Amino acid sequence: MTCATVPGRVNLIGEWIDFNGGTVLPMALSQSVELEMCANGQTHDRVQSQQFSDITDFGIDVPAAGHWSDYVRGGLQYGRRMGWITGGQDVILKSTIPVGAGLSSSAATIVATLRAAGAELAGIDPAGIARAAQDVENIFMGVPCGIMDQMAVSVGRPGNVLALDTRDCSYQIMPVPAGWTFAVIHSGIARALSDGRYRARRQECLEAAGSLGVPYLCDGKLEDTPSLPPVLARRARHVISEGARSLQAVTALAAASRPSFGMLMNASHASLRDDMDVSVPALDAMVDDAVELGADGARITGAGFGGCFVCLVETGQASAWWSRLKARHPGAVRVV
Ligand code: GLA
Numbered sequence: 127m128t129c130a131t132v133p134g135r136v137n138l139i140g141e142w143i144d145f146n147g148g149t150v151l152p153m154a155l156s157q158s159v160e161l162e163m164c165a166n167g168q169t170h171d172r173v174q175s176q177q178f179s180d181i182t183d184f185g186i187d188v189p190a191a192g193h194w195s196d197y198v199r200g201g202l203q204y205g206r207r208m209g210w211i212t213g214g215q216d217v218i219l220k221s222t223i224p225v226g227a228g229l230s231s232s233a234a235t236i237v238a239t240l241r242a243a244g245a246e247l248a249g250i251d252p253a254g255i256a257r258a259a260q261d262v263e264n265i266f267m268g269v270p271c272g273i274m275d276q277m278a279v280s281v282g283r284p285g286n287v288l289a290l291d292t293r294d295c296s297y298q299i300m301p302v303p304a305g306w307t308f309a310v311i312h313s314g315i316a317r318a319l320s321d322g323r324y325r326a327r328r329q330e331c332l333e334a335a336g337s338l339g340v341p342y343l344c345d346g347k348l349e350d351t352p353s354l355p356p357v358l359a360r361r362a363r364h365v366i367s368e369g370a371r372s373l374q375a376v377t378a379l380a381a382a383s384r385p386s387f388g389m390l391m392n393a394s395h396a397s398l399r400d401d402m403d404v405s406v407p408a409l410d411a412m413v414d415d416a417v418e419l420g421a422d423g424a425r426i427t428g429a430g431f432g433g434c435f436v437c438l439v440e441t442g443q444a445s446a447w448w449s450r451l452k453a454r455h456p457g458a459v460r461v462v
Pocket of ligand 1: 140141142143144145271272273274275428429430
C-alpha cells in the first residue's frame with residue numbers, strides 16, 4: 127500500500143492571472159487530503175471517500191464521468207500511462223478540505239493520487255507533479271485551469287505564502303509575518319468550476335490579449351483597454367490591475383505591512399466584483415462587513431462564483447472579529 131498527504135490552499139491575492147502571465151500568492155493550508163492506494167489485480171478502479179457514501183467502481187479506461195472520483199481516476203490513468211502503476215487500484219480518500227469551496231480539494235486529490243501512484247519514486251519533482259496534475263485537470267477533466275492550484279498544493283508549505291510567477295513557475299516561499307492571521311470563511315454559497323463560466327472567462331482573457339497584441343494579458347497596458355469591446359475591456363482591466371496588485375502584495379508581505387496588504391485585497395475584491403463578474407451580492411455583503419468589523423482586507427478567493435472569502439486580521443483581534451461577523455452572518459462558517 128502507498129500513501130500520500132497533500133494540503134489544500136487559499137489564494138491570498140493574484141486571481142485569474144495564473145494563465146495570463148501573472149504572479150499569484152497562494153498559501154497552503156493545514157487541511158489536507160490523505161490517500162491510500164493498493165493494486166487490486168482487477169481491470170477496474172475502486173475508489174471510496176469518507177466525504178461521500180458511494181464506493182465507485184469504474185473500468186480502468188473509463189473517461190471522466192462528472193463524478194467526485196474523476197480526480198482520482200484521472201490521476202490513476204496518468205500513472206498507468208507513465209508506467210508507475212499497472213492494473214486496477216483500490217483507493218481510500220480522507221479529506222478535511224471542504225469540497226466546492228475554492229480551496230483546491232480537486233488539485234490536492236490529483237496531486238495525492240500521482241504521488242501515491244509513484245510520481246516521486248519515478249524522480250518527478252514537486253513542480254513536475256504539479257504540471258502533471260494540471261494535465262489531468264485540463265485533459266481528463268476538461269477544465270482549462272491554470273497552474274496555481276497544483277503548484278500551491280504540491281510545492282507550498284502549510285502556513286507559508288508561495289509567491290509564484292506563473293510564467294515560468296519560479297517561486298519563493300515567504301513566511302506569514304507575526305501578528306497576521308488569514309481567516310478563510312465559507313460564505314455558504316455553493317460554487318462549481320467546470321460549469322462553463324471558468325472557460326468563458328479564460329476565453330475572454332485570451333481574446334483580450336490577442337486584440338491588445340500581447341502574449342499574456344498581464345503585459346497589456348491599462349490605457350489601451352478602452353479600445354476593446356466593453357466586456358473584454360473590463361476583463362483586461364481586472365487582469366492588468368491584479369497583476370500589478372499582486373507584485374505590490376509581495377512587497378507589502380516582505381515589509382510586513384498589514385494595512386498595505388489589506389488595501390490590495392480590498393481593491394482585488396472590487397475588481398473581481400465589478401470587472402471580472404465572479405462575485406455574488408450576498409458574498410459582497412459579507413466581504414464588506416468583514417472589513418467594516420475590523421479586517422484589514424477581505425476578498426473572494428479562487429475562481430469565485432460563491433464559496434470562500436479570505437480576510438486579513440490582526441491575530442489578537444481575530445477571534446472577537448469572527449464572533450462579530452458570525453453574529454451578522456450566521457450562515458457563514460470559518461474554515462481556517
Ligand atoms: C481556479 C483555477 C486556477 C485559477 C483560479 C482563479 O482556482 O483552478 O487555475 O485560475 O481559479 O484565480
